[in-house]
Amino acid sequence: MKKLVIFDLDGTLLNTIYDLGEACNYALRKMGFAQHPIPAYNYMVGNGVKKLMERAQPDADEQTISALLESFREYYDEHCTDATKPYVGIPELLKSLVEEGIDIAVASNKYQDAVTKIINYYFPEIPFVAVLGQNPERPVKPDPSIVFEILGMHPTPKTEVLYVGDSGVDMETARRACVDSVGVTWGFRPISELKDGYADYIVSVPAEILKIAKGEENIA
Numbered sequence: 001m002k003k004l005v006i007f008d009l010d011g012t013l014l015n016t017i018y019d020l021g022e023a024c025n026y027a028l029r030k031m032g033f034a035q036h037p038i039p040a041y042n043y044m045v046g047n048g049v050k051k052l053m054e055r056a057q058p059d060a061d062e063q064t065i066s067a068l069l070e071s072f073r074e075y076y077d078e079h080c081t082d083a084t085k086p087y088v089g090i091p092e093l094l095k096s097l098v099e100e101g102i103d104i105a106v107a108s109n110k111y112q113d114a115v116t117k118i119i120n121y122y123f124p125e126i127p128f129v130a131v132l133g134q135n136p137e138r139p140v141k142p143d144p145s146i147v148f149e150i151l152g153m154h155p156t157p158k159t160e161v162l163y164v165g166d167s168g169v170d171m172e173t174a175r176r177a178c179v180d181s182v183g184v185t186w187g188f189r190p191i192s193e194l195k196d197g198y199a200d201y202i203v204s205v206p207a208e209i210l211k212i213a214k215g216e217e218n219i220a
Contacts, residue, residue, distance in 0.1 A: 002213040004129070004156040005097060006147060006179075008165035009108035009115060010045060011187030013090050014122060017041055018083040019076065024056050027071035031064070033057055042188040046169045048109040048140045049073075073111070080114055081121050087186050089206035094126050096210050103154060105130040107146045107163075107173075129154040142169050144177035162213055171197025182209055 010016045021038040028035050036044075036056060044055040053068040054060070060068065097104050105128055108115045115133030119126075130150045138145045147163065163174035166187020171194060174181035182201045183194030194202050201212055211217045 001160075001215045002102060002162045002180075003160040004103045004105065004150075004154065005162045005164060005209070005213055006105045006107050006150060008141075008163075008167070008170045009106055009110060009118070009133075011166035011189070012087075012164055012170070012184055013094075013106070014084050014086055014118065016080075016084045016118075017045070017188060019080050020045055020052070022082070023072050023076035023079060024052060026075040027053070027068045028056060030071045031067060045188060046109065046167050048134050049111055051140075076114060077117075080118055084118065084122070086122055087206065091123070093206040093209055094123060097213060098127060100210070100214065102213050103129045103156070105150045105154065106132065107141070107150060108133045109140045109169075110134060142172035142176060144173055147173060147177040147179065162209075164209060166194075168193045168197035171199045174200075182212060184209075 007013050018038055021041040024041065025035040044052050049072060050065065050069060053065050053072065057068060094104060106115065106119060110133050112133035112135065115131060119128065119131050130153045132146055132150060134140055138149065158179050161179040162182060163177065163179050164182040164184060165171065166184050167189045171181050171183055175198060180200045182203055183199035185191050185202065185204045191202060201217065203209055
């Protein structure tokens with residue numbers, strides 16, 4: 001049985017792609033650049049907001065990227081809950097994990113202010129032991145530093161930790177941190193990316209994560 005489950009945020013707990021895409025398109029539009037269709041952002045997100053700007057406007061210099069970032073945050077800070085919603089079954093999963101005595105945490109590449117706001121908005125009654133977003137002094141995932149920081153805040157043997165995410169970045173983060181990984185198929189990336197990332201488990205519904213955390217499922 002696991003004692004701690006660490007969740008990625010975007011594409012794992014919450015479907016945030018529309019609000020992320022709208023914020024990025026706002027920043028691009030404000031500077032006179034071409035916008036992208038919302039589905040295209042499924043393959044741009046996952047490595048932090050700066051990398052999102054670089055992917056959305058790959059020929060931009062650092063000054064332009066900084067300006068895009070400022071505009072993105074200006075919009076996203078006000079609109080990050082416009083269309084975002086939990087995936088079906090996620091609120092129930094989180095409550096069930098807590099009821100089973102399993103601690104839960106969030107590890108995201110989204111900047112900290114947005115992570116804090118979104119978690120408090122959508123899951124106000126869930127007692128997360130840690131909610132971490134991007135810190136300028138810490139490398140972004142797939143560097144495992146964010147996992148190690150959570151373990152520093154809430155000491156747990158790695159064998160009793162489960163990391164859940166929707167992308168190859170998440171699977172690589174778990175692998176580098178030497179913890180078991182769960183890839184979810186309802187997020188932004190295809191199942192092939194999870195398989196290529198050597199996910200220990202791949203699930204199609206949130207309830208399966210509870211079974212894994214309780215030790216009722218074997219590694220595939």
